[in-house]
Structures are given as C-alpha cells and as structure tokens.
Amino acid sequence: MxxxxxxxxxxxxxxxxxxxxxxxxxxxxxxxxxxxxxxLPINGLAVTGHVSAVNCRARFGDLIGVQPPLPLSGKAGSSKVKHSRLKEVT
Structure with missing residues (x-):
C-alpha cells in the first residue's frame, strides 16, 4: 500500500x-x-433492500452469504463485514 x-x-x-x-x-x-x-463482480442481482437494526446480521447472511461477527463490547466497528470476507464469497 x-x-x-x-x-x-x-x-x-x-x-x-x-x-x-x-x-x-x-x-x-x-x-x-x-x-x-x-x-468484486458488478454483474448480477443487486444487493439491496430495507434493513432494520433488528435483522441486520441475518439480512447480510441472506444477501451476501457472510454474517458480520458479533460486536465486541467497547470496540467500535468490530461488527463490520471485512472486504476480504466479501471476496471469499464471490
């Protein structure tokens, strides 16, 4: 980099x-x-839809096949899906 x-x-x-x-x-x-x-591919179906805080992790799993890890207490951003994980799915 x-x-x-x-x-x-x-x-x-x-x-x-x-x-x-x-x-x-x-x-x-x-x-x-x-x-x-x-x-990441740009062809195919779009990853879209309404996501509420209640079902956010499950929705990620349904749409892209990867669920963010459970957030670690006191660590901001610890529940994001990492770019490397998205590349593994495609």
Missing part, C-alpha cells in the same frame, strides 16, 4: 463534487473502477 499516494488523494478529494481535483483536471471513481480495485 502506498501511503504517500493515499494521503495525496485524500488531500485532493472534494466531497461537494464527489471527485478528486488534480493538476491535470477532475477525476471521478466509476463503478468499473471500484470493481477492478475490489475484485
């Missing part, structure tokens, strides 16, 4: 336009860019 490049891109991100402002012009991430970076 190139931390200098990530820092440079973070500094040039403009949330109002959802794009990067570079010396050569404006750059926007596309769905194809994210598919290539994450190696």
């Amino acid at each position: 190139n931390h200098a490049a990530l820092t440079a891109l973070t500094d040039r991100w403009r949330p109002e336009t959802h794009s990067f402002h570079l010396a050569c012009g404006e750059m926007t991430m596309t769905l194809e860019d994210m598919a290539m970076i994450s190696d």
